[in-house]
Amino acid sequence: MPNIIEPKLITGNSNTPLATAIARRMSMHRGMNVGLVDARVERFNDGEIFVEVFENVRGEDMFVIQSTSNPANDNLMELLIMTDALRRSSASRITAVIPYFGYARQDRRTKARTPISAKLVANMLVEAGVERVLTMDLHAAQIQGFFDIPVDNLYASPIFALDIKEKFHDRLDEIMVVSPDVGGVARARELAKRINAPLSIVDKRREKPGEVAEMTVIGEVKDKICVIVDDMCDTAGTLCKAAELLLDFGAKEVHAYISHGVLSGPAVQRITNSVMENLVITDSIAATEAVANCAKIRVLPTAPMFAQAILNIWNGTSVSSLFEQGTLEPIYEGFFRG
Numbered sequence: 001m002p003n004i005i006e007p008k009l010i011t012g013n014s015n016t017p018l019a020t021a022i023a024r025r026m027s028m029h030r031g032m033n034v035g036l037v038d039a040r041v042e043r044f045n046d047g048e049i050f051v052e053v054f055e056n057v058r059g060e061d062m063f064v065i066q067s068t069s070n071p072a073n074d075n076l077m078e079l080l081i082m083t084d085a086l087r088r089s090s091a092s093r094i095t096a097v098i099p100y101f102g103y104a105r106q107d108r109r110t111k112a113r114t115p116i117s118a119k120l121v122a123n124m125l126v127e128a129g130v131e132r133v134l135t136m137d138l139h140a141a142q143i144q145g146f147f148d149i150p151v152d153n154l155y156a157s158p159i160f161a162l163d164i165k166e167k168f169h170d171r172l173d174e175i176m177v178v179s180p181d182v183g184g185v186a187r188a189r190e191l192a193k194r195i196n197a198p199l200s201i202v203d204k205r206r207e208k209p210g211e212v213a214e215m216t217v218i219g220e221v222k223d224k225i226c227v228i229v230d231d232m233c234d235t236a237g238t239l240c241k242a243a244e245l246l247l248d249f250g251a252k253e254v255h256a257y258i259s260h261g262v263l264s265g266p267a268v269q270r271i272t273n274s275v276m277e278n279l280v281i282t283d284s285i286a287a288t289e290a291v292a293n294c295a296k297i298r299v300l301p302t303a304p305m306f307a308q309a310i311l312n313i314w315n316g317t318s319v320s321s322l323f324e325q326g327t328l329e330p331i332y333e334g335f336f337r338g
Helices: 016-026 072-088 117-128 141-146 157-167 182-195 237-248 267-273 303-315
Strands: 007-011 039-043 049-053 061-065 093-098 132-136 151-154 175-179 199-208 211-218 225-233 253-261 278-282 297-300
Touching: 007 016, 007 303, 016 061, 016 303, 039 072, 049 072, 061 072, 061 303, 072 093, 072 117, 093 303, 117 141, 132 303, 141 151, 151 303, 157 182, 157 225, 157 253, 157 278, 157 297, 175 182, 182 199, 182 225, 199 237, 211 237, 225 237, 237 253, 237 267
Parallel strands: 007 061, 061 093, 093 132, 132 151, 175 199, 175 225, 225 253, 253 278, 278 297
Antiparallel strands: 039 049, 199 211
16 A cells, blocks of 8 residues: 655765755656755764754655765764664654665675674664665675665666667667676676677686786677676776777777776776776766766766655555566656767
8 A cells, every 4th residue: 555654865975966866856756745854964073973854754754865885984874873863753664775885895704804794784774773775786685685674676787778778779789798707697697688688708717816817708709899787896997907808809899887886096097098988887876076077987867766666665566676678768768868
């Protein structure tokens, strides 16, 4: 049965543009008037975070929009403290909308006496009062099992597929989807299926952790337009090397579609100087000035998808149904034209 209480959104400082876009998109739904709850999230002189909510949220269905990107610890603490403030203000339900889930790479112990930080973050969110999590392209799917509450993991692949069909509409038969490693094959296969393209893999053999000793390509990429797909790009070193390798194997163009543009350190400069035609990311992480000014980087919107997912959660309807063929197309109508 649909909820009679309209959803309310609140955001911290990590990605205000995305939160605003989600609210605007939700307001297009049957005349709803969804805005961001008036609140302040600021820091004391010693760095402590302080949150004050200026509106009555008693009994409200609250959605806290906050990526835990750089600075990861500050953004995570903002999320936890906002959640605590809402819980103590008697919100009826609190859903954490975390477009980019930080600490996801620490999902297992890689050596002795190391933490599983992703599990710790999950515990903290639940303890703070989060009752549901909505995120996108978790680095490791098993992180959903770290929570004792429902977790909805959205996927950027349908958005990427729509963009590829528009940008390469007359050359789709030349596309080769490439996974940058064996672990990303399932993600790459999903995109390949959506655009009816073949799949290739960059195989990395490591001599020691953090060092790529040897890279080779599994699959025929000669004379193909290669589209590398992955969940995140941090310093872009491996991505740029993979692009060079694909050209060495005969690819005529290399493009990359990455869900989360972490893009730290030398990443933007490496992409600018790389052999890639362009890097396409989503707005799950707020773009820095360097990213916004890079001619090779394009940013795709996730607000339509997140807005619909929030509405589905609020209505008590399926979130996974968003990824059935043909579902997101009308939601994104007009975004990829021209």
